[in-house]
Amino acid sequence: MAAVSKILVVGGGVGGLTAATALRQQGIAVDLVEINPDHSVYGVGIIQPNNTLRALDRIGLADQCVALGGAFPGWRIFDAHGGHIMDAPNHNDASPRHPPVNGITRPLLQRVLLDAARASGADIRTGVGVARMADDGDGVDVGFTDGRAGRYDFVIGSDGLYSEIRTRLFGSSPAPQFSGQAVWRYNFPRPAEVEWGHVYYGARTKVGLVPMSPELMYMFLVTHEPGNPRMPREQLAALMRDRLDGYTGLVAGLRDMVTDADAVVYKPMEHLLLPAPWHKGRAIVIGDGAHATTPHLAQGAAMAIEDAVLLGELLGSDRPLPDLLDEFMARRFDRAKFVIDSSTQIADWEMEQWAGIENPAARPGQLLGEATHALMADY
Numbered sequence: 001m002a003a004v005s006k007i008l009v010v011g012g013g014v015g016g017l018t019a020a021t022a023l024r025q026q027g028i029a030v031d032l033v034e035i036n037p038d039h040s041v042y043g044v045g046i047i048q049p050n051n052t053l054r055a056l057d058r059i060g061l062a063d064q065c066v067a068l069g070g071a072f073p074g075w076r077i078f079d080a081h082g083g084h085i086m087d088a089p090n091h092n093d094a095s096p097r098h099p100p101v102n103g104i105t106r107p108l109l110q111r112v113l114l115d116a117a118r119a120s121g122a123d124i125r126t127g128v129g130v131a132r133m134a135d136d137g138d139g140v141d142v143g144f145t146d147g148r149a150g151r152y153d154f155v156i157g158s159d160g161l162y163s164e165i166r167t168r169l170f171g172s173s174p175a176p177q178f179s180g181q182a183v184w185r186y187n188f189p190r191p192a193e194v195e196w197g198h199v200y201y202g203a204r205t206k207v208g209l210v211p212m213s214p215e216l217m218y219m220f221l222v223t224h225e226p227g228n229p230r231m232p233r234e235q236l237a238a239l240m241r242d243r244l245d246g247y248t249g250l251v252a253g254l255r256d257m258v259t260d261a262d263a264v265v266y267k268p269m270e271h272l273l274l275p276a277p278w279h280k281g282r283a284i285v286i287g288d289g290a291h292a293t294t295p296h297l298a299q300g301a302a303m304a305i306e307d308a309v310l311l312g313e314l315l316g317s318d319r320p321l322p323d324l325l326d327e328f329m330a331r332r333f334d335r336a337k338f339v340i341d342s343s344t345q346i347a348d349w350e351m352e353q354w355a356g357i358e359n360p361a362a363r364p365g366q367l368l369g370e371a372t373h374a375l376m377a378d379y
């Protein structure tokens with residue numbers, strides 16, 4: 001008999017949909033509310049290192065992601081002119097029957113997660129948020145913005161970086177912090193020469209090409225944007241092209257194809273770490289709401305998925321709730337912190353290098369490889 005029998009999941013993104021499926025697989029009743037009127041997500045891709053696939057495999061979804069995506073062995077590193085520097089193969093020790101890395105479009109990942117959550121029997125409502133929440137120690141009474149109400153044994157806030165559930169439980173601090181960097185993304189047909197993921201190191205920026213299927217890839221361009229300026233939407237294509245100046249070869253050819261401002265996905269990179277514990281009473285915050293990272297290790301969604309799968313397994317056991325939550329924190333906090341610390345360190349070193357500051361201790365490529373490998377260990 002599970003420690004809880006009915007759970008509310010707030011937020012239908014990566015972590016929330018994964019949690020819904022993981023909990024239903026334990027026989028727990030799940031209501032999920034998503035504030036957006038539909039489940040659409042923006043159209044570029046997401047990188048799934050091998051530990052993401054291990055976690056998804058625990059709920060039976062890794063094979064589908066690989067079948068719908070573009071698997072690749074690791075990263076091929078170039079200078080700004082396409083000069084090959086080295087290959088950095090990734091490991092697949094976490095899930096040896098899956099590839100080291102899989103790229104997939106965000107809409108396809110969302111479809112896999114949503115179909116699984118629906119098929120599992122979770123009750124999913126869109127265009128709905130939480131209007132009030134009262135925890136009396138034995139359960140949580142929740143009123144929703146659509147006028148409905150429910151009583152739950154436990155509430156999971158998986159409502160992203162600006163989590164309202166985090167604010168309800170813990171107040172407005174800590175707030176997300178701007179890292180100094182931003183990322184520009186754009187989809188392209190995948191040329192035959194992009195067999196691995198590609199990374200190009202420019203003088204003041206970094207470019208990546210990420211396979212998302214045999215035919216499709218996306219470019220990410222990482223830039224330093226002091227002061228986090230607002231980028232006018234209609235100028236995004238021109239601004240991205242400006243920042244791609246200085247690259248030659250394949251990247252320069254792609255630069256000329258960046259013409260549709262609406263297809264540019266621009267994001268300032270932010271991070272946040274909620275101090276432990278991430279739970280209070282009969283509620284918890286997981287995913288970006290508790291630990292948002294910059295994407296240098298491509299581990300944000302991975303951490304949300306690992307949280308959700310582990311929480312589902314623990315809540316499905318018959319142990320007392322406080323024990324389960326202690327174990328959850330013991331297995332998740334240091335790992336999430338390691339991802340954020342490593343990622344922000346890489347960001348800081350990159351910005352120093354781009355500013356011409358000599359730092360003999362800086363070793364971003366080495367840290368990236370070591371941290372990615374370390375995350376293959378189980379948790």
Ligand SMILES: Cc1cc2nc3c(=O)[nH]c(=O)nc-3n(C[C@H](O)[C@H](O)[C@H](O)COP(=O)(O)OP(=O)(O)OC[C@H]3O[C@@H](n4cnc5c(N)ncnc54)[C@H](O)[C@@H]3O)c2cc1C
Pocket residue numbers: 010011012013014015016033034035036045046047048128129130158159160161162163164165183267269286287288289293295298299300301302303304
């Ligand atoms: C530029 C960039 C690149 C990235 N690349 C990668 C990558 O390659 N690999 C990787 O693993 N990770 C990557 N990430 C990180 C990844 O996108 C996030 O870590 C992941 O989406 C977090 O999942 P989540 O479920 O916690 O939050 P989200 O996916 O943001 O989902 C939150 C959901 O909650 C909903 N919501 C918000 N407020 C409410 C509310 N009040 N009530 C109800 N619903 C609400 C939202 O609409 C949303 O659907 C990247 C992030 C960025 C910014």
